[in-house]
Amino acid sequence: MGIIHPRIINYHGISATQAQLDFAIAFLDEDIPLYVDPFLLWKSPSQQDQSLHTSIINSFNNLNFLVQKGKIEQARDILILASECQEIGLGLSKKRKGIKISRNKADEIISLFQKILEYGKYGFFHFEEIQFYVDGIAKYRISDICCNFIKSFLIYFTIQHR
Structure with missing residues (x-):
């Protein structure tokens, strides 16, 4: 049995x-109903946590770099891929079969770099702010994107602690 x-x-x-x-x-x-909160990584006194936050922000702002270079489709594809992180197993799915965001939702997120001049010019300092602008983006999506951007760290951490 x-x-x-x-x-x-x-x-x-x-x-x-x-x-x-x-x-x-x-x-x-x-999935385990836990989430990675990038704001808490930023707020942490741990330099390792802060560097993870920086890595996440740099990865997300790379989408802006692609948009500025006219590579919008590539930025969209990266964001769609990053929007679900089944390997980590955090979130709300009862069957560990999360759903990636749609092309339209990815376009809506990516358009923030064009619609809000400060984001287009300087990028995000806290990309979890996209929750304020895009319906359907909540803590589980933010967590999945974070996990995908720091996946290599999470894999290494798991290997070191088993």
């Missing part, structure tokens, strides 16, 4: 409790 609602540690026969670990133990069949 299979394990009902297994966590990754159950599946691999690892005997550790959540209290013993400094990372969230993921379920195999659904």
Whole structure:
């Protein structure tokens, strides 16, 4: 008989409790209702957290660079790809099958660089501000984009702490 609602540690026969670990133990069949908050990374006294925030902002503002160079389709494709991060397993999905944003929603986000002159000129300092301008963008989308932009760090962190 299979394990009902297994966590990754159950599946691999690892005997550790959540209290013993400094990372969230993921379920195999659904997301954990946790989120990465880029504002808290920025506000953290940890230089590592602050550098992760800088990396996220630079990655997001690279979309503006592409827009300014006339590569709007490439910027849109990158944003759509970054809008769902199933590998991390955070968010609201009950089946671990999140849905990426649509082309129209990506265009709406990317257009902020053109519609708001300060963003087009200087980029975002806190890209989570897109929630104020674009309907349907909430903490889970912001978290997924963050996770995709810092995925290599998260993979390395997980490897180091298993």
